[in-house]
Amino acid sequence: MQINELQMISTEVRSDIIKMLGEAKSGHPGGSLSMVDILVTLYYKVMNVDSKNPGWEDRDRLVLSKGHGCPALYSVLAHKGFFDVEQLWTLRKLGSMLQGHPDMKKTPGIDVSVGSLGQGLSVAVGLALGARLKKKNYRVFAILGDGEMQEGQIWEALMSAIHYKLDNLIIILDYNKLQIDGPNEEVMSLGNIKDRIRAFGFDTYEIDGHRYDEIYDALSAPAVAQKPRFIIAHTIKGKGVSFMENQVGWHGKAPNAQEVEKALADIGGTTI
Amino acid sequence: MTNVKSPRIAYGETLVELGQKNERVVVLDADLAHATQTAFFGDRFKDRFFNMGIAEQNMMGVAAGLSLSGFIPFASTFAMFGAGRAFEQIRNTICYPNLNVKIAVTHAGVTVGEDGASHQAIEDISLMRSVPNMTVIVPCDAIETKKAVFAAADVEGPVYIRIARPVVPIITKESSNFEIGKAEILKQGNDLSIFATGLMVAKALEAASVLGDMGIDATVINVHTIKPLDEALILKEAARTGKVITVEEHSILGGLGSAVAEVLAEQGKIKMKRIGLNDTFGQSGDPEALLEHYGLSVKNIIKTAEEMLK
Numbered sequence: 001m002q003i004n005e006l007q008m009i010s011t012e013v014r015s016d017i018i019k020m021l022g023e024a025k026s027g028h029p030g031g032s033l034s035m036v037d038i039l040v041t042l043y044y045k046v047m048n049v050d051s052k053n054p055g056w057e058d059r060d061r062l063v064l065s066k067g068h069g070c071p072a073l074y075s076v077l078a079h080k081g082f083f084d085v086e087q088l089w090t091l092r093k094l095g096s097m098l099q100g101h102p103d104m105k106k107t108p109g110i111d112v113s114v115g116s117l118g119q120g121l122s123v124a125v126g127l128a129l130g131a132r133l134k135k136k137n138y139r140v141f142a143i144l145g146d147g148e149m150q151e152g153q154i155w156e157a158l159m160s161a162i163h164y165k166l167d168n169l170i171i172i173l174d175y176n177k178l179q180i181d182g183p184n185e186e187v188m189s190l191g192n193i194k195d196r197i198r199a200f201g202f203d204t205y206e207i208d209g210h211r212y213d214e215i216y217d218a219l220s221a222p223a224v225a226q227k228p229r230f231i232i233a234h235t236i237k238g239k240g241v242s243f244m245e246n247q248v249g250w251h252g253k254a255p256n257a258q259e260v261e262k263a264l265a266d267i268g269g270t271t272i
Numbered sequence: 273m274t275n276v277k278s279p280r281i282a283y284g285e286t287l288v289e290l291g292q293k294n295e296r297v298v299v300l301d302a303d304l305a306h307a308t309q310t311a312f313f314g315d316r317f318k319d320r321f322f323n324m325g326i327a328e329q330n331m332m333g334v335a336a337g338l339s340l341s342g343f344i345p346f347a348s349t350f351a352m353f354g355a356g357r358a359f360e361q362i363r364n365t366i367c368y369p370n371l372n373v374k375i376a377v378t379h380a381g382v383t384v385g386e387d388g389a390s391h392q393a394i395e396d397i398s399l400m401r402s403v404p405n406m407t408v409i410v411p412c413d414a415i416e417t418k419k420a421v422f423a424a425a426d427v428e429g430p431v432y433i434r435i436a437r438p439v440v441p442i443i444t445k446e447s448s449n450f451e452i453g454k455a456e457i458l459k460q461g462n463d464l465s466i467f468a469t470g471l472m473v474a475k476a477l478e479a480a481s482v483l484g485d486m487g488i489d490a491t492v493i494n495v496h497t498i499k500p501l502d503e504a505l506i507l508k509e510a511a512r513t514g515k516v517i518t519v520e521e522h523s524i525l526g527g528l529g530s531a532v533a534e535v536l537a538e539q540g541k542i543k544m545k546r547i548g549l550n551d552t553f554g555q556s557g558d559p560e561a562l563l564e565h566y567g568l569s570v571k572n573i574i575k576t577a578e579e580m581l582k
Contacts, residue, residue: 057342104369112340113369119361122330126337126345129322133298134341153361156330164322 001044006212009079010040014240014267016075016088022260024092027100030250031145032072034176034209034235039076041215042141051081054108060138061111061127065120066145066174067101068252074098074107082109118151120144121171125161128169128228141219142171147179150188158230162201165226170219171202173230174209176237180251194232202230209233240267275442279435279471280378282414284309286421287346291317297425300335300347302328308348308378308435328353332361332373339372344425347373351380351434355396363403366430370405374424376433380410381521382549382566383438383471383559392554398526400432401499407431407452408499410520410528412473413442416496419450427452434470436521438559441474444494455502457509461489464515464577467506469495469528472519472547472568479573488577498528503535510536515580516544521568524548545576 013036021027043049047060064073071091078085083097090096097106101115112127114120124142131138148154161169173193181187190196198204203224207214218231237251238244241263255263291297291313298320305311305323314321324331328349335345347354354377355362366373377396384392401408409424409431411417417435424431443458450456458473459480468476473494480490491509495502510516516536518529529546536542549566563569 112336113365116360116364119329119333119365122333122361123337123340123365125330126334126339127341128337129334130338130341130343133319133338133343153327153329153333156325156327157333160324160327160330160334163325 003212006040006044009044010036011267012079013040013072013075015264017071018241018255018260018263018267020071020075020088020091021254022257023089024254026092026254027071028068028252029241029244029255030178030237030247031066031069031174031176033239033241033244034237035069035143035174036072036239037210037212038143038172038174038215038233039072041212041219043076043080045216046219047141048138051109054082058136058138061140063112063120063124063127063140063142064102064114065142066117066148067115067120069145069174070102073102077107077109080109083107117145117148118153121154121157124169125157125164125166128161128166129164131168132166138168140169142169144171144173146173146175146177146184146190149173149190149193158200161228166228167223167226169228171228171230173232174235175232176235178237178246178248178251182248197230197232201227203227205229205231207231207233209235210239242266276439277414277442278437278439279411279414279417280309280437282417283376283378283421283435284312286418287313288316290421290425291320294344294425296342296344298322298338298343298345300324300331300345302326302331302349302353304349307350310348328358329361332358333365335373336365336371345373346376348376348378350391351377351393351396352391355399355432356393359399367403367405370429372428372430374431374433376421376435378435379437380434381436381470382554382562382568383436383521385559385562386556388556389553394523394549394554395526396434397498397520397522397528398530401531402526405430406499407497408434409452409497410434410470411496412470412494413440413444415442415444415446416450420496423450423452436471438471440471443474443477450496453497453500453502455505456494456496457491458494459490459492461491463489463513464517464580465491465493465509465513466517466519466573467493467495467528467532468519469498470521472521475568475570476519476573479570479577482570482574483577488581490577495528498531501531501535506532506535507539510540510542514542516542517547517573517576517580519547519568519573521563522548523551525551543580545580547572547576
């Protein structure tokens with residue numbers, strides 16, 4: 001798949017996110033938009049999954065530890081055929097298969113129920129250990145938010161990934177630099193995250209999280225034996241919607257009807 | 273002389289037996305393998321044992337991941353650090369998606385003893401039974417611990433097993449039936465009903481024996497499963513005797529006493545007293561002296577029964 005195709009899909013996904021949140025009148029646009037290009041590359045170029053058989057034992061797994069970004073994942077899963085695109089407009093509504101945070105029991109294609117920050121990476125470690133124990137070759141991907149790097153459990157999980165030498169685990173940090181109360185730098189600095197992660201012993205990458213070639217290269221480079229991978233993806237919160245980009249206020253606020261229109265015009269114009 | 277054995281030793285031995293029979297069983301511990309006795313399993317099945325270090329929150333998440341990979345993880349630590357420290361991980365990562373993770377904790381209650389209140393979980397039954405999808409089992413002796421572990425492995429979904437640290441009398445039989453959710457009448461009587469759980473079952477039996485000598489005929493029921501609770505038996509017994517005492521090595525808030533009270537408050541007219549830790553922390557001391565100090569004693573069960581029958 002060519003880069004322009006990935007771009008086209010990403011544009012659709014970004015439009016979906018805006019429309020979904022507009023319909024739901026709640027949700028998290030900033031952190032959904034920031035990881036779209038990563039998710040699209042994962043599902044369209046990297047991960048081995050089968051939408052007709054979501055529970056396929058040999059599939060690659062994704063743990064979206066920053067579960068509040070799920071509108072992006074729901075859109076990607078719908079376009080991949082895991083469920084009908086029409087379901088997207090039921091997001092966060094009573095009885096919907098698309099919960100405010102991912103629920104593996106309700107949504108085909110969701111591998112792990114997540115949402116409470118800091119907990120997903122541990123499950124990814126368990127999945128990677130499980131794959132090794134079963135002598136299976138599938139890989140486990142985990143997407144973390146920068147804010148949740150402040151949770152102690154993340155560092156427990158990082159330690160255990162190194163201790164158990166999980167080279168079938170690939171962690172991606174969606175580093176958009178903003179969290180609810182403000183910039184990471186002001187709320188609780190991540191410091192020199194690359195040095196910290198490298199010091200833990202990870203096969204560490206630092207990329208532009210909106211460049212498909214860089215994302216793909218980092219995700220698909222051959223595994224370094226016995227080393228889990230950690231990809232620091234620099235992203236822009238609210239990416240693709242001019243008035244949301246790098247704005248703290250758009251962490252957890254849905255656009256109103258006018259803003260939806262403006263955002264859709266933006267997305268249409270900027271990413272293709 | 274009564275036979276005695278520590279339920280936690282039984283836990284360690286049973287894990288090995290279970291591990292031989294079922295290759296899907298894996299065990300995790302948080303640097304307490306020699307206290308929880310999971311080290312037996314670790315020595316025997318190195319590939320299927322994961323020491324997660326002193327990091328209980330991560331341990332619960334990793335257990336969840338292993339269960340999603342088709343394994344049956346038993347995650348062990350002390351009750352305080354399992355139910356307490358990792359409460360939200362158990363709630364959100366394990367119980368919400370109804371994952372097949374068994375959380376088997378030891379060193380519950382004041383009988384942790386000399387380590388003191390910081391290590392004595394007296395709220396864990398309350399915490400665990402409040403979470404949807406969770407099954408809560410509190411075995412009363414070594415034999416029942418073994419049955420509980422096998423039964424937990426057989427059911428699909430999260431199970432919390434609260435295992436005592438000290439050596440306690442063996443009061444159940446290998447041959448008796450163990451079914452999750454079914455309480456067991458150990459002694460029949462007509463004057464009052466004592467519902468006990470965990471290591472307090474033996475104390476309740478002893479108290480009932482003394483009460484019998486005093487002319488008071490008590491029923492003793494072993495409530496090994498706190499959730500799902502055997503509501504039918506509780507209602508039947510309470511209706512029959514009209515007097516209920518609950519006994520547990522746990523706070524009277526939220527544990528067995530509360531669970532029984534909830535059933536009776538909604539559906540019965542009875543006299544009831546809860547024996548447990550009366551909304552207070554524990555402290556350091558000899559385990560038996562602590563049980564005595566907090567009224568978790570044969571003497572106090574007898575006294576409560578006498579007062580109730582006045």
